[in-house]
């Protein structure tokens with residue numbers, strides 16, 4: 001298993017480009033099950049999760065090739081309606097095949113995703129939504145067995161705004177008979193991107209990007225091409241890296257991002273004391289002289305994303321004061337905290353609230369990646385820590401950050417990938 005070796009203290013400056021959004025690609029790729037034919041997705045990030053989704057779709061008969069960042073999918077033949085556990089266990093987003101398979105073929109057998117590093121992650125909203133559309137769903141031997149003749153439009157009000165459930169139900173409803181209304185729909189940009197793509201495929205959806213979707217089912221869809229939106233979490237992670245380790249004599253320019261998707265974060269970075277220049281597709285940041293403590297509460301879009309919480313805690317670890325970070329999406333998503341404490345951070349967690357007392361410095365140590373964003377926070381801390389930090393089990397990072405070490409090195413960080421020891 002690879003590890004990252006980081007010699008901390010290097011000042012970051014320069015420009016770096018953001019890749020396409022992982023969470024958009026993972027929703028777009030299964031949408032090709034909805035209509036047979038050839039698709040080209042430009043700006044697909046080269047990530048382990050994208051490979052996992054490709055392998056899963058290949059087991060269903062799809063043909064997938066990649067040239068640089070263009071992913072081509074041929075969905076002319078779909079030969080299986082099953083998502084086996086070996087794929088689903090690697091990545092919860094595998095459940096995205098459920099809606100399109102059911103919508104087009106009336107049949108899907110998808111292994112039930114398990115929990116993950118930070119606790120249970122239910123799929124009840126996906127199943128309730130699909131049941132409302134008339135699907136007959138049973139759980140049998142750890143498998144979701146869903147059947148339907150043709151789905152029928154219905155009114156669905158999600159108790160909780162869910163990215164995955166909105167995507168799944170939307171993909172099922174576009175081929176249903178009649179009109180589906182989804183209230184409390186997720187408004188995350190990746191779901192808006194999926195909605196726009198489905199519209200280009202011929203779907204009739206009103207309200208894309210809002211929490212109220214009206215979908216009029218059509219009899220058939222057709223292939224469409226797509227340029228994947230920029231990854232707002234990767235962009236955010238690079239901005240926090242610059243806020244922590246940037247060079248005040250220079251700046252870090254995060255390019256090819258969508259600043260409109262990042263406003264909850266950029267406002268908080270300004271509160272911290274960073275100077276930001278926000279362009280149409282770039283954000284330039286000069287780090288603060290001293291990091292002011294700033295509280296955040298995670299929430300659904302357009303609030304502060306839970307996928308940036310771990311990185312924010314890393315930043316607050318070096319603030320001049322005490323900050324409170326409240327996690328409202330996944331109440332126990334704090335696996336990074338004990339590892340940051342190993343680097344010298346002063347953080348206590350009570351229920352879903354982390355209190356961070358800023359320290360003078362962090363000191364390098366061996367730390368363990370536990371999940372994707374937790375790993376990102378350890379890298380950020382390692383960049384600024386005194387001495388050498390080894391972040392073990394970087395396969396978590398490879399799931400969601402394209403060549404993070406290359407991008408950070410390009411900015412002047414001293415970070416390298418090495419083969420790590422087993423744990």
Ligand code: UD1
Nearest residue numbers: 023093121122123124125126160162163164165307329330
């Ligand atoms: C997606 C993102 C993930 C991000 C999360 C929240 C992808 C591939 N992943 O995950 O990076 O952290 O959104 O922004 O896009 N819930 C239920 N029942 C369900 C589904 C969800 O109770 O059936 C709850 C969850 O426990 C959580 C909340 O709803 O508290 C939001 O989760 P959801 O938006 O569904 O997350 P994912 O789609 O899994």
